[in-house]
Amino acid sequence: MTIQEKDKAYIAGTYNRFPLTIVSGKGSLVQDENGKEYIDLCTGIAVNSFGVSDEVWQKAVTEQIAKVQHMSNLYYTEPCVKLAEQLCARTGMKKVFFCNSGAEANECAIKGARKWAAENKGPEYSTIITLKNSFHGRTITTLAATGQEHYHELFQPLTAGFVYADGGDIGSVKALAAKNKVAAIMIECIQGEGGVVPMDEAFVKDVAQFAASENILLIVDEVQTGNGRTGALYSYMNYGIAPDIVSTAKGLAGGLPLGATLFGEKTENVFGFGDHGSTFGGNPVSCAAALSVLGRIDDGLLAEVRAKGEFIKKYFEGAAGVESVSGTGLIWGLKTAKPAGEVVKACMAQGVLCLTAKDRVRLLPALNIPMDLLAKALEVIKSCCA
Ligand code: PLP
Numbered sequence: 001m002t003i004q005e006k007d008k009a010y011i012a013g014t015y016n017r018f019p020l021t022i023v024s025g026k027g028s029l030v031q032d033e034n035g036k037e038y039i040d041l042c043t044g045i046a047v048n049s050f051g052v053s054d055e056v057w058q059k060a061v062t063e064q065i066a067k068v069q070h071m072s073n074l075y076y077t078e079p080c081v082k083l084a085e086q087l088c089a090r091t092g093m094k095k096v097f098f099c100n101s102g103a104e105a106n107e108c109a110i111k112g113a114r115k116w117a118a119e120n121k122g123p124e125y126s127t128i129i130t131l132k133n134s135f136h137g138r139t140i141t142t143l144a145a146t147g148q149e150h151y152h153e154l155f156q157p158l159t160a161g162f163v164y165a166d167g168g169d170i171g172s173v174k175a176l177a178a179k180n181k182v183a184a185i186m187i188e189c190i191q192g193e194g195g196v197v198p199m200d201e202a203f204v205k206d207v208a209q210f211a212a213s214e215n216i217l218l219i220v221d222e223v224q225t226g227n228g229r230t231g232a233l234y235s236y237m238n239y240g241i242a243p244d245i246v247s248t249a250k251g252l253a254g255g256l257p258l259g260a261t262l263f264g265e266k267t268e269n270v271f272g273f274g275d276h277g278s279t280f281g282g283n284p285v286s287c288a289a290a291l292s293v294l295g296r297i298d299d300g301l302l303a304e305v306r307a308k309g310e311f312i313k314k315y316f317e318g319a320a321g322v323e324s325v326s327g328t329g330l331i332w333g334l335k336t337a338k339p340a341g342e343v344v345k346a347c348m349a350q351g352v353l354c355l356t357a358k359d360r361v362r363l364l365p366a367l368n369i370p371m372d373l374l375a376k377a378l379e380v381i382k383s384c385c386a
Pocket of ligand 1: 101106138193223
């Protein structure tokens with residue numbers, strides 16, 4: 001049997017994979033089993049921050065593997081402590097909990113928010129307001145947080161206590177807050193899985209101000225938008241707000257599983273012994289990888305990400321077959337006249353990997369994609385949209 005036949009035989013059928021087996025790569029180029037090369041604008045869905053088998057990243061990972069690969073959270077290890085220190089220094093947040101994925105980072109944020117509210121406002125203050133069209137993960141609780149009904153249908157009963165506001169409508173947030181005992185409001189500044197839908201600045205600022213005035217926690221989900229993706233270290237920084245809890249994962253460790261939940265001044269001491277935990281969370285290899293990734297996301301790189309973003313925007317605005325362009329930095333959604341899935345398939349046939357988000361074509365290139373490769377890939381995409 002081929003790899004693809006064995007996959008169908010032995011792997012649970014949750015993924016509608018493209019008929020493509022990737023065997024290796026370097027930076028923003030990857031090769032399939034027949035040696036065909038592709039420019040990768042997917043990066044494992046915003047995970048491979050510096051592309052495939054980047055040398056700086058590899059060195060950080062292999063040096064840590066040669067020391068110790070895992071020790072459990074019963075003991076202290078250096079990489080996770082250094083990483084937490086870096087994350088706090090660069091965000092102003094106060095404490096970090098490490099886990100392995102975006103859904104887990106959000107689970108931790110939700111647990112933290114509910115415990116904080118129970119202790120500070122009363123146990124009945126358990127409701128979390130999230131936004132319609134959001135995506136927060138696939139565990140039973142993060143599915144409940146996800147404001148898209150079609151994800152809920154076959155998995156009832158979900159965790160109770162989530163209500164969904166209209167993104168962009170502060171009145172809808174306030175109406176839900178008036179009707180429920182609310183612990184937290186949880187938002188993505190750009191809804192990635194929802195089709196690369198940015199929240200406008202006034203709405204995000206209003207939500208932050210309203211949450212602060214009502215003693216409601218503000219959780220920002222930076223799983224997809226974090227770690228340099230939008231041209232800021234975290235996307236909330238583009239809006240000048242200060243969340244109480246931030247969750248992140250995906251690009252943090254540049255291709256190894258790592259999630260983090262960051263707690264601000266209000267919430268830093270919410271967890272005590274035994275309140276939460278994770279066997280793999282804070283794994284030294286993942287944290288060493290993340291230290292190397294974070295160390296390279298400096299002002300210079302962020303300026304490049306923003307400049308490449310402007311280039312992408314200008315390139316597609318008004319292009320034939322492109323109805324609208326949304327995003328910032330290196331997260332973009334193209335509403336295309338042709339079905340997005342068809343455009344993505346046509347791009348693949350011509351050696352460019354991109355993906356869909358709802359009815360959009362989504363682009364998530366590596367933060368360091370060389371300009372010539374980016375331009376070449378965009379040319380292919382443009383021709384496939386027309
Ligand atoms: N939150 C957001 C905004 C996401 O985009 C995703 C995944 O796409 C998740 C949470 C879930 O992350 P994971 O798949 O690592 O559990």
